[in-house]
Amino acid sequence: MRLATVLTPVSEENLRLAAQCGVSDLVLRYPGADLQAIPRWIEEVKPYGLDISVVEGYLPIERLKLGIDDGSELRTMQDLLRAMSDNNIRLLCYNFMAGTDWARTRLDAPERGGAKVTAFYLKDVQQAVMLGARPSDPEHERIAKSQTPSQLWENLDRMLEGLLPVAESCGITMAMHPDDPPLASLLGKPRIMHSIDCFDELLRRYSSKSNAICFCQGTFATMGCDIPETIKHFGNKIQYVHFRDVRGTPEAFAETFHDNGPTDMAQAMRALREIHFEGPMRPDHVPQMFGENEGEPGYTMLGRLFAYGYIRGLMHATASTL
Numbered sequence: 560m561r562l563a564t565v566l567t568p569v570s571e572e573n574l575r576l577a578a579q580c581g582v583s584d585l586v587l588r589y590p591g592a593d594l595q596a597i598p599r600w601i602e603e604v605k606p607y608g609l610d611i612s613v614v615e616g617y618l619p620i621e622r623l624k625l626g627i628d629d630g631s632e633l634r635t636m637q638d639l640l641r642a643m644s645d646n647n648i649r650l651l652c653y654n655f656m657a658g659t660d661w662a663r664t665r666l667d668a669p670e671r672g673g674a675k676v677t678a679f680y681l682k683d684v685q686q687a688v689m690l691g692a693r694p695s696d697p698e699h700e701r702i703a704k705s706q707t708p709s710q711l712w713e714n715l716d717r718m719l720e721g722l723l724p725v726a727e728s729c730g731i732t733m734a735m736h737p738d739d740p741p742l743a744s745l746l747g748k749p750r751i752m753h754s755i756d757c758f759d760e761l762l763r764r765y766s767s768k769s770n771a772i773c774f775c776q777g778t779f780a781t782m783g784c785d786i787p788e789t790i791k792h793f794g795n796k797i798q799y800v801h802f803r804d805v806r807g808t809p810e811a812f813a814e815t816f817h818d819n820g821p822t823d824m825a826q827a828m829r830a831l832r833e834i835h836f837e838g839p840m841r842p843d844h845v846p847q848m849f850g851e852n853e854g855e856p857g858y859t860m861l862g863r864l865f866a867y868g869y870i871r872g873l874m875h876a877t878a879s880t881l
Contacts, residue, residue, distance in 0.1 A: 824873060
């Protein structure tokens with residue numbers, strides 16, 4: 560397994576800090592229509608000993624999720640897969656949260672020592688913030704609320720039928736991220752990736768080697784899953800890991816430091832060793848720590864430095880146990 564990260568921003572300081580902490584893989588957010596930005600980014604991070612191995616976030620698939628794409632988003636995604644292959648980037652992480660994104664109702668919930676974390680409380684859902692989401696079209700909002708779960712599955716089928724053959728021919732793995740929070744609907748918009756059964760259905764529909772799972776450990780923990788057993792359940796279909804923890808339920812939860820939540824993180828790492836997981840693993844949302852008054856919630860740097868060390872420690876501790 561390889562330690563990966565998102566960096567916000569991708570600055571010289573953050574690149575140096577990540578490299579000094581033993582990070583090997585960088586996760587690139589969708590660069591936009593200029594796909595020539597990909598080789599430029601690869602060259603930019605190479606002096607720090609980092610490889611770009613994942614594209615994740617801000618993908619142009621919102622109309623595909625709603626079933627209203629005129630073909631342009633599908634072609635854009637096919638072009639992205641080919642560009643990734645040309646640049647030896649083998650993993651694409653996506654989600655299918657139609658009309659939403661990962662949502663929180665608090666961005667400053669207290670954690671250990673006064674650190675601030677993101678939290679979600681269904682009772683406050685009307686003030687939810689869609690983190691990572693781009694501004695939405697009012698018409699898209701209307702369509703998202705009119706969808707049914709079966710329609711969303713049909714939309715997903717159309718998207719994957721158009722993308723998986725290209726991914727297979729290019730040697731790209733597409734890893735589905737679960738809905739966060741894992742609720743069957745959010746703000747009147749249905750969701751279809753909120754349980755183990757949903758992921759079993761995804762894998763049943765598409766046996767392609769390019770169809771895989773992003774195991775966002777915090778989201779599966781929010782579902783109430785036994786994390787080590789769920790890792791073993793999915794086995795080698797887990798091709799990408801977001802390693803984090805939360806405390807609570809889908810209706811009311813808060814992020815935690817990696818060592819301060821209810822999940823046995825060592826057992827989780829052992830389970831990943833047991834299924835022979837060798838892909839990229841990154842800390843996902845981290846606490847905002849003292850002195851960090853600005854920045855993207857969940858993605859500031861000091862908490863990430865703590866996470867790098869914690870994850871590397873577990874990687875090393877479990878390497879010789881199996």
